[in-house]
Amino acid sequence: MTDTAEPYVDAGHAVSNSTLAEIPGTAPDVTSGVNYERIRNARGAEPHNWLTYYGAYDGQRYSELDQINAENVSRLKVEWVFQCGAVGLQAGATTYAFEASPIVVDGVMYITGWDGWCWAIDAVTGQELWRYRHAIPFDVSLCCGNVNRGVAVAHGKVFYVTQNAHLVALDATDGKPVWDKVYGDVRAGESATVAPLIIKDKVIVGSSGGEFGVRGHLDAFDIDSGEHQWRCYTVPKPGEPGSDTWPADGEAWTRGGANCWLTGTYDPELNLLYVGTGNPAPDFDGEVRPGDNLFTDSLVAVDPDVGEIRWHYQYNPHDVWDYDSISEHILFELDGRKVLAHFDKNGYGFILDRTDGELIRVFPFVDRITWGEITPDGQVTPKLYPEKEGEPVHFWPGPAGGKEWTHAAYSPQTGLLYVPIQEVGATATRRRREFKEGIPYWGAGVAVDIEDAYGMVTAFDPATGQEAWRWRNDTPMCASVLATAGGLVFAGEPTGEFNALDARTGEQLWQFQCGSGHHSSPSTYSVNGKQYLAVPSGWGGWIEGFNPGMLGAPHGAALFVFALPD
């Protein structure tokens, strides 16, 4: 109690921090008309927008915009920069990273940051229009950093997930919450980082937490009401299809992993959602979970109306290298056939028939693969893995994979796939531990190589699996690439450089130093006929896994937007 009898000065009521930031608090209503049909027709109908996570359902990360092209890209300039930085103590204080892909609708950008941030930004000027910040518990379980990969927009709302596994729907005009649903159990070690996907009248999200021994799942919610529609587990219970790939007795399936922590792609004609699943748990100790462990490390083709798996293709049966297969499945036509391409952590690229999962082609896309071999007919033979307790085993690629979650691209213009590649090995030493809920469940000690690591962006011909060109880098490439009709491929480096490469030759045509490494998914859009490139820069996340030689590199959190001079 105070030692004075004077009445207290009235300090009033606390105010939202954004009221002290000269933010309008409103954005134009550009998303009310965004619906399933518009997203379905995004490719072709509205190339000026980036309407969904990959730009279109096909996951190509290709834009038909060509104002910025191979002839003039050297003239690109910074148009504006958006920054936020850290405020107060935040979860995973040293691991935050800017990993999102900017969504743009008719001149308004919607993007998430780390630690619960979501913003609407004027896509021409960079002015912050509104913000929403979900309060994130400091002690939430995060395997791989305080990150988030972006939003979905439709029906006048902005949807994103929080690190404590909420799916939040915001009013797109002012950032106020419309509904908020919990879809994961933080006490079990679950979290959320995925960018939601809109299909028809549903918002679809997946869970994170594969390093904590959870049971992976997809969830669907009604766009308007937020009512839960279905849950699809990616590890079956006893008696369900695939359960015979788990031990008949015991509880291995209850903590089996297979988290879907990355956005899927979708074929509206087949009505199939293609989702990659994560590693089994424990990651490296396979002896406690004999069997193939379905549906870990798999492509699952899901009927989005009901949340049922129609078919699957498992890339890493009985994974003991932490080779999540979460990476995107890029949809395109090859010789009139509906196919998909997937570049797995295990170092192999796959071309599958996307109607039924038939393997068409498999080929290595990295220089060094020692964990095992996959033959052209898809037979998997493990060779090196942490088999004996306490015995170190070195293998390539390391647990972050020859390609991590960051995305490849496909250009219909060149017919080539462009892949960001990490040439990094690791040593795993099996160390068995008992399972305890909420505690990391790896089953090994792991040290990823600091030396002898490099990277590249490589172009592949999906018709042959042959390399068309490669652009080599001294450190692993850890950011999504972006292809455009301007004959360009854009790729960010861990050392901060953002590059434009010639899509046909790989020749470097332009570079800009952003001051912090790239671990995000750039997008492109146009407003009033002017094309822009949006590039989140902010090094962080699971660096010790995908590029430990860059653990001491500058952190940051800036969104750079580039354009040609007027």
Add this chain to the structure above:
Amino acid sequence: MEAMATPTEQRAVTLSDVGLDTQNKATIGRVLATGKIEQAKEDSDGRMSATIRIQPDQLVFEPSVLVLPHGGQVELELINDDKNTHCALLPSNGDSQFIWLVNHSRGTATLSLDGPGYYWFSSPTGNDEGRGLTGAIVVMGDTPPEARLDRPTQPRP
């Protein structure tokens, strides 16, 4: 001085003996969250409330750890009994909440927080945050049943 490694029950005594729970004694400031731990009040209708004070010359929120029984909305009364000016930046779903607290002032804040989990709050002026004016709000409770995993009860640490 006794050995530095102490049982939990002796922690408060050792903090005091060493001088880590006050300003400018063992070190320059005060080690974070060395104030009291208190539980918020909860009305019969589930409304939660609490009072947090800033003590004179101590740069500490009292309580420095506030415990809520579950997620939801909490009404805070914030009182600065110090003879210096401070403030508070508090976590809340939607946006952080800020209040300026001149000497000998009283204000309020409404926070919305999820449970379970804990959150830091602080006085972001000068280096109040490092000197001691950083506190925690602990939210107890469990994830709603419909969001939990369909599996048998698992062992916990």
